[in-house]
Amino acid sequence: MxxxxxxxxxxxxxxxxxxxxxxxxxxxxxxxxxxxxxxxxxxxxxxxxxxxxxxxxxxxxxxxxxxxxxxxxxxxxxxxxxxxxxxxxxxxxxxxxxxxxxxxxxxxxxxxxxxxxxxxxxKVGARVMNLQEPASKMGKTDDVGPGIVYLLDEPDVVRKKIMRAVTDSGREVVYDRVARPGLANLLEILAACEGGNPEDLSGVYESYGALKKDTAEAVVELLRPVQQRHKELCADxxxxxxxxxxxxxxxxxxxxxxxxxxxxxxxxxxx
Structure with a gap:
């Protein structure tokens, strides 16, 4: 094996x-x-x-x-x-x-x-980028929190960080990792959470705000069972x-x- x-x-x-x-x-x-x-x-x-x-x-x-x-x-x-x-x-x-x-x-x-x-x-989410610096990886050694979602962040903290994520100067929601790295990062995070494709998701949204809101909720739900099980293990x-x-x-x-x-x-x- x-x-x-x-x-x-x-x-x-x-x-x-x-x-x-x-x-x-x-x-x-x-x-x-x-x-x-x-x-x-x-x-x-x-x-x-x-x-x-x-x-x-x-x-x-x-x-x-x-x-x-x-x-x-x-x-x-x-x-x-x-x-x-x-x-x-x-x-x-x-x-x-x-x-x-x-x-x-x-x-x-x-x-x-x-x-x-x-x-x-x-295939998706192999390299999640910093929400405030989308050219840099979301690293655990960087203890400056605004661009990093930690597994034990409270739901409201997760929402706040994602809603404040850096996007781009344009208005159209398109998936382009080179020209629109901040937007691409959010689309990849959402796709990784939901098992979708970032390119397909880009055609669903008409505003950055809607994308950020859905991404934040997807991350909160993804982390919820992990945080609950972590709490149980800490008690044992x-x-x-x-x-x-x-x-x-x-x-x-x-x-x-x-x-x-x-x-x-x-x-x-x-x-």
Whole structure:
């Protein structure tokens, strides 16, 4: 079975872009069709200046939101990166003994490099843009809120942000990602929420206001079950911790034989 592996870095609160571009696809497709592993990549959050308490808080929140978004521990493996020691074990060995230049001289490396992991993206909503700066992605590390819809934003906050979204100087509602990026972003968000096509939707609206109103309501309804399930999971932290514990245990079992083989090959004593 094809294996899928992906994760979320806890450097900020998860956004609508994270959900439409990745997490919803994991829940609706990947975990049902593949051997899927999803993690909170908390160790990657240490590469920049950070507050330890905030990393812990955001890591726990991200894991809870993954489960609230529909990831089922009976169907996939959900864990926190730092709780699987094999990642750091193998990373250190590779940093000590392997450089890309050396590896590229090996035929085996060249062959393996040609079977790189393949990313899959939804047809619509793969890249949700900032509502105030439509040339920039809606990133979770940007803690300036007006252009970013967070998964835990209250409905009225979501409505306000979308109703204030930057559009364009024209009046006609048309879908053109190059010439009308702000408008195209709203059409893509609405299409992703409702399973439609942004080009088809552009012909439905005669005003920006009507489009913004429908987009805001679509996003509110999309996030409603996620927020409700998140609230339920927050009331049962022991369940979330157990899911992460079992997920890490399973991931370690999958990774350990490969890492142990690498340690033997490099000359380290078996533990």
């Amino acid at each position: 094809t294996r899928v592996f992906s994760g979320i870095k806890p450097t900020g609160h998860l956004t609508l872009g994270n959900y439409l571009g990745a997490v919803r696809q994991w829940a609706e497709v990947a975990q049902h069709r593949t051997d899927a592993l999803f993690c909170v990549v908390d160790m990657h959050a240490l590469t920049v200046d950070h507050d330890p308490a905030r990393v812990r808080r955001l890591s726990r929140q991200a894991a809870t939101l993954l489960l609230a978004s529909g990831l089922d521990p009976e169907l996939c493996t959900v864990f926190v990166q730092s709780q699987v020691d094999e990642h750091a074990r193998l990373s250190y060995v590779l940093e000590c003994v392997a450089t890309d230049g050396e590896a590229r001289r090996m035929i085996q490396y060249k062959e393996k490099a040609a079977r790189e992991p393949r990313a899959t993206h939804p 932290p022991a369940y979330v911790e157990e899911v992460l514990r079992l997920g890490a245990e399973k991931a370690r079992g999958m990774a350990r034989p490969r890492v142990d083989a690498a340690y033997r090959a490099i000359g380290l004593l078996a533990g």
